[in-house]
Structure formats: structure tokens, C-alpha cells
Amino acid sequence: MLPQLPFGKRSGLQVPRTSFGGMRLPGDVDQAVAVIRHAIDAGMVYIDTSRGYGDSEIKIGKALRDGYRERVLLSTKWAPWITHIEPSDDASADCVLRRIEESMRRLDVDVLDFYQVWNLHTPEQYEQTRRPGGFLDGVRRARDRGLVRHIGLTSHWPPEELAGMLGDMDWCEVILVSYNVLNQSYAKVLTKARELGIGTIVMNPVAGGRFAENSAVFQPLLDQVGAVSCADLAVRYVLSNPDVDTLISGVNKVADVDDTLASAARPSFSAAECAAVVTFIEKLSRRSVGFCTGCGYCMPCPQEVNIPQVMEAVYNERFLGFHGNAVAQHRQIGSVPWIKGKSAAACTACGECVAKCTQHLPIPDEMAFAREHLS
Ligand code: SF4
Numbered sequence: 001m002l003p004q005l006p007f008g009k010r011s012g013l014q015v016p017r018t019s020f021g022g023m024r025l026p027g028d029v030d031q032a033v034a035v036i037r038h039a040i041d042a043g044m045v046y047i048d049t050s051r052g053y054g055d056s057e058i059k060i061g062k063a064l065r066d067g068y069r070e071r072v073l074l075s076t077k078w079a080p081w082i083t084h085i086e087p088s089d090d091a092s093a094d095c096v097l098r099r100i101e102e103s104m105r106r107l108d109v110d111v112l113d114f115y116q117v118w119n120l121h122t123p124e125q126y127e128q129t130r131r132p133g134g135f136l137d138g139v140r141r142a143r144d145r146g147l148v149r150h151i152g153l154t155s156h157w158p159p160e161e162l163a164g165m166l167g168d169m170d171w172c173e174v175i176l177v178s179y180n181v182l183n184q185s186y187a188k189v190l191t192k193a194r195e196l197g198i199g200t201i202v203m204n205p206v207a208g209g210r211f212a213e214n215s216a217v218f219q220p221l222l223d224q225v226g227a228v229s230c231a232d233l234a235v236r237y238v239l240s241n242p243d244v245d246t247l248i249s250g251v252n253k254v255a256d257v258d259d260t261l262a263s264a265a266r267p268s269f270s271a272a273e274c275a276a277v278v279t280f281i282e283k284l285s286r287r288s289v290g291f292c293t294g295c296g297y298c299m300p301c302p303q304e305v306n307i308p309q310v311m312e313a314v315y316n317e318r319f320l321g322f323h324g325n326a327v328a329q330h331r332q333i334g335s336v337p338w339i340k341g342k343s344a345a346a347c348t349a350c351g352e353c354v355a356k357c358t359q360h361l362p363i364p365d366e367m368a369f370a371r372e373h374l375s
């Protein structure tokens with residue numbers, strides 16, 4: 001049993017500071033069940049999944065048999081602006097209720113502890129969420145019928161705006177946002193949520209998997225703050241923020257659970273150590289001034305190269321030293337449904353993109369670099 005702290009004030013619940021992310025489960029069902037049960041046996045309580053995470057709900061449902069269901073807080077989410085299960089899907093209360101009932105069948109449970117509005121990130125989506133007969137009304141109907149216990153929200157909305165909007169969200173009991181060593185911009189959202197009694201969950205604590213590997217670039221920082229690895233640095237940095245109630249890390253194997261729990265058991269960073277992390281990242285950012293901003297003005301490429309994605313992989317290699325992540329990121333282009341286009345292999349060095357680049361970057365040279373080092 002891990003120590004538990006209040007999960008905000010609105011939910012009335014408590015939660016350990018490390019939770020289970022169900023987005024990267026093993027493909028094999030038996031392995032997935034084993035790793036989920038290992039996490040629960042080790043003390044993880046909050047289980048995060050989504051209707052949009054492939055068969056994650058089904059695997060979690062199998063793992064929660066034999067008495068495991070009663071030991072967890074189960075959370076799932078969906079939104080029509082992220083994924084359509086049926087072509088007619090929309091943000092109407094009727095449709096949301098259908099999706100909730102479907103998730104419950106997949107999870108093989110008769111109640112969900114949390115249902116979250118998934119990735120609210122535009123004013124239009126917010127309007128669809130709160131209008132009469134809209135998304136929230138569907139979740140409230142499920143709650144009134146005893147199908148859902150608590151309501152939450154996940155968001156990539158610009159943090160300043162999101163922090164300002166939270167005051168109007170009296171229905172929101174927990175919020176899930178991205179926060180890590182490389183991107184601390186949602187710290188203000190976490191602080192505001194804490195003030196309002198909204199429970200806070202951090203996703204992406206290892207920055208898209210980058211900190212899962214070690215990097216020589218970060219070794220001086222690891223030495224300075226006494227972290228044993230980049231992953232240790234990432235987890236302990238997030239948990240050093242008192243506005244974070246819990247973090248979810250995508251689990252693929254037993255070691256992911258054990259490593260996260262080992263880091264959580266080590267001391268939090270002091271204020272001086274947290275400041276050292278911030279200073280280190282600021283210096284790194286200054287080194288990359290003038291590099292790709294991801295603006296996308298160079299697109300489209302006649303050969304369908306996804307130039308911003310290639311450039312991000314190059315950034316991970318050159319400035320952060322995360323070679324494995326950079327290679328994986330480059331190889332993913334066009335091979336996973338959520339990253340469209342082609343890798344640098346398709347570049348013919350035509351030069352059409354160069355004049356459009358807001359940073360005046362030698363893009364064909366960078367494509368050659370990616371082909372040589374990241375393929
Ligand atoms: S130089 Fe390469 S990346 Fe740029 S437009 Fe031509 S083919 Fe596309």
C-alpha cells in the first residue's frame with residue numbers, strides 16, 4: 001500500500017502519487033493483464049485509459065477480474081473531436097451516454113469511478129461540452145444513473161487560458177494535463193486547480209518517452225541534483241511540485257512500474273534543485289534558438305515529407321541527446337496513424353521548402369542528416 005494524499009477536495013478521494021497509464025500496454029493480453037495486476041499489487045490505485053487507446057479498456061477489464069476491480073479508481077475518457085467510433089458520433093448527451101455504456105462493457109464493470117472529457121482544446125469543443133444536451137449532460141445523466149461517480153477533464157488548451165477557465169468549471173473534479181522537465185507551462189494550471197479543489201493528474205511526465213533513455217547532455221544535471229537516471233530526474237521533478245496529486249506514466253512492462261515507484265520513493269528535489277533544473281532547461285533552450293519552431297510554414301512538401309516531425313526528431317538528437325527517441329520518432333512518421341506523411345527518406349532535395357522556412361533553415365541538409373543518423 002502506497003501512501004495516499006487528497007485527490008483535490010471536490011472528489012473527496014485520496015490517491016497515491018504514482019498512477020497507471022494504460023496507453024502503452026503490451027500487445028499480448030496475458031502480458032498486459034500481468035503488468036496491470038503487478039502495478040495494482042505494488043500499490044497503484046488510479047488506472048487511466050480511454051476508448052481511443054486501442055484495446056486498452058478490454059485488457060484492463062480482464063485484469064480487473066478476481067477482485068482487482070474493488071482495489072482501483074478506474075478512469076476512462078472519450079470525445080468525438082479525437083476519435084469517432086461510429087460515423088454519426090457527436091458531442092450530444094445521447095451519444096456520450098452510448099460511449100460510456102460501451103466503455104463499461106469493454107471494461108466489464110458496472111460503474112466507472114471517473115469519466116473525462118478527452119482533450120478539450122478549442123472554444124468550439126468547450127461549447128459542445130457545456131451546452132444543454134451536450135457532452136456534460138450525457139456524463140451527468142450517466143452519473144444520475146449510477147454509471148459514473150466523478151467527472152474530469154483532460155486538456156492541451158493554452159495554459160494561461162485554461163487556468164482562467166477553470167473557475168467556471170464547477171463540475172470538474174479532476175484535471176489531467178501535460179507537465180514535465182521540458183515543458184513546465186502547465187504549472188500555473190496545476191496551481192489554479194489546486195486552489196479550486198480540483199484534483200491534479202500529470203500525463204507525459206517523461207516527455208513523450210524521451211527521458212526513458214539516458215542522455216549525456218543531461219548527465220551534469222543528474223549529477224547536480226542526485227538523480228540516478230533521466231527517468232528518475234523526470235519522475236522526481238514532477239513529484240517535487242506540491243500541486244501535483246498524482247502522475248500517470250504509460251506502462252508497457254513490469255520494470256516501468258518498478259522504476260517509477262523507486263523514483264517516487266526517493267526524496268523530492270529541494271527548491272534549489274528544482275531551480276537548477278529550470279536553469280539547465282533554459283540554457284538548453286538558448287542553445288536551440290533559431291532552430292525549428294514547428295510552425296509548419298514549410299509545408300506542404302511535394303514529396304509529402306512531414307518536415308516539422310523530421311525536424312523534431314533532429315532536435316531530440318542534436319540538442320537533447322535522446323538518440324533512441326529521435327530514431328523512433330523519425331521511423332514513426334507515416335507508419336503510425338497519428339503521424340502522417342513521409343520520413344526524410346522521401347526528400348529529393350528540391351529546395352522548395354527553404355524559401356518558406358521562417359527560420360531560414362537548410363532543410364534539405366537536415367533531411368540528409370535525418371536519413372544518415374535517424375533511419
Ligand atoms: S527539399 Fe525535401 S523536404 Fe523540402 S520540399 Fe523538397 S522534397 Fe520536401
Ligand code: SF4
Nearest residue numbers: 292293295296298357
Ligand atoms: S518552416 Fe522552418 S521552422 Fe517552421 S516547421 Fe518548417 S522547418 Fe521548422
